[in-house]
Amino acid sequence: MSINSENMKSTDSKISNIAIHGAMKFDFHPGKLKKYYEKWSNTYDSDVKNQGYRGPETLVEFLFRPKLQTTLACELTDPNTSLMDAGCGTGLVGKAFLAKSGRKIFGSDLSHEMAGVARQTGAYLKVDENVDLHEKNDIYTDNQFDVVTCCGTFTGGHVKPAAMSELIRLTRPGGILAISVRKSYYDAHDFGDHYLQHIESGDFELVDSIVCGPYLKEEDAHYFAFRVISGMVQ
Numbered sequence: 518m519s520i521n522s523e524n525m526k527s528t529d530s531k532i533s534n535i536a537i538h539g540a541m542k543f544d545f546h547p548g549k550l551k552k553y554y555e556k557w558s559n560t561y562d563s564d565v566k567n568q569g570y571r572g573p574e575t576l577v578e579f580l581f582r583p584k585l586q587t588t589l590a591c592e593l594t595d596p597n598t599s600l601m602d603a604g605c606g607t608g609l610v611g612k613a614f615l616a617k618s619g620r621k622i623f624g625s626d627l628s629h630e631m632a633g634v635a636r637q638t639g640a641y642l643k644v645d646e647n648v649d650l651h652e653k654n655d656i657y658t659d660n661q662f663d664v665v666t667c668c669g670t671f672t673g674g675h676v677k678p679a680a681m682s683e684l685i686r687l688t689r690p691g692g693i694l695a696i697s698v699r700k701s702y703y704d705a706h707d708f709g710d711h712y713l714q715h716i717e718s719g720d721f722e723l724v725d726s727i728v729c730g731p732y733l734k735e736e737d738a739h740y741f742a743f744r745v746i747s748g749m750v751q
């Protein structure tokens with residue numbers, strides 16, 4: 518059988534779909550995820566592109582909505598506004614943010630290899646590795662950042678909803694925490710209950726959301742922006 522370009526495309530599509538689903542099987546185990554991303558870092562960008570991944574662009578556009586700008590009371594384009602992209606992976610959020618604002622941001626990730634690719638993008642001021650969002654990471658002080666983003670990481674088998682505590686700790690009171698949550702993950706882990714508990718505890722308030730926004734060809738995600746109140750300390 519001759520290999521024509523349509524056959525090639527459908528093979529690429531199958532492989533990239535398998536790669537995305539493969540990453541979701543590790544039951545929140547950081548060591549296994551690190552090993553998987555060590556191998557996947559080289560082809561992550563092309564695989565997620567192949568599957569129509571639009572999380573980073575959607576989250577960055579979301580950040581620039583007037584409602585969030587007013588809430589934040591400082592300009593995202595101001596060099597004094599500090600932004601941490603937690604679980605930055607290969608740096609797609611940083612690239613989208615740089616394209617939109619001309620500004621570089623901070624990044625962190627669990628994986629050495631993914632962080633390495635993110636550094637090469639030139640979209641980050643600094644990228645830290647071995648940052649596990651299930652723990653308190655002492656390299657960061659409480660309330661350190663004006664804005665914290667986390668895109669594509671609240672997804673099957675990656676970070677537990679409890680990781681929100683560390684993201685809240687990193688965000689200053691009055692600052693914004695903006696995340697994507699894959700729809701099937703939201704449903705499977707009662708994510709709504711988790712964030713309502715944070716609201717009831719006075720940790721943050723919901724400022725804006727996108728319900729079923731663009732994410733992957735196969736599935737949408739919800740996007741949330743919270744205004745941190747307490748800057749909860751773990």
Ligand SMILES: C[S@@+](CC[C@H](N)C(=O)[O-])C[C@H]1O[C@@H](n2cnc3c(N)ncnc32)[C@H](O)[C@@H]1O
Nearest residue numbers: 604605606609627628631648649650668669670
């Ligand atoms: C699907 S990728 C998303 C990367 C990027 N934010 C994006 O939107 O393309 C998920 C990332 O989460 C990271 N990750 C997995 N578990 C983590 C944890 N416990 N703490 C921090 N990062 C984690 C992985 O290393 C990977 O880079």
